[in-house]
Amino acid sequence: MPDTEHFKNRLIALEKEVSRRLDTIDKDIRHEDMSADWSEQATERENDEVLESLGISEDRKLLMINQALQRIEAGTYFTCLECGEPIPSARLELLPFSSLCVDCAEYLE
Numbered sequence: 001m002p003d004t005e006h007f008k009n010r011l012i013a014l015e016k017e018v019s020r021r022l023d024t025i026d027k028d029i030r031h032e033d034m035s036a037d038w039s040e041q042a043t044e045r046e047n048d049e050v051l052e053s054l055g056i057s058e059d060r061k062l063l064m065i066n067q068a069l070q071r072i073e074a075g076t077y078f079t080c081l082e083c084g085e086p087i088p089s090a091r092l093e094l095l096p097f098s099s100l101c102v103d104c105a106e107y108l109e
């Protein structure tokens with residue numbers, strides 16, 4: 001029987017970490033308006049594009065973490081969404097918000 005509590009705690013810790021990073025990204029993007037210098041603004045805009053793309057992936061990560069927490073509550077956390085086979089806990093240790101077994105993840109990617 002896999003240790004649900006262990007993964008739940010890891011997911012909650014991860015959720016906090018990603019939320020905090022999203023907060024920082026948000027603040028960094030808003031800094032753009034404060035700059036008066038044009039060339040500096042252009043540079044900042046480039047940085048913002050990078051930050052925004054990061055923001056999207058962190059958003060997605062947060063969504064996946066939330067879904068994983070829901071799967072823990074529903075008792076389906078250790079089951080692959082695609083094929084219904086158990087997800088090895090070694091994989092979940094690496095990617096706690098993963099919803100697919102190794103085979104399915106490789107097939108879908």
Ligand SMILES: [Zn+2]
Pocket residue numbers: 080081082083084085100101102103104105
């Ligand atoms: Zn699978």
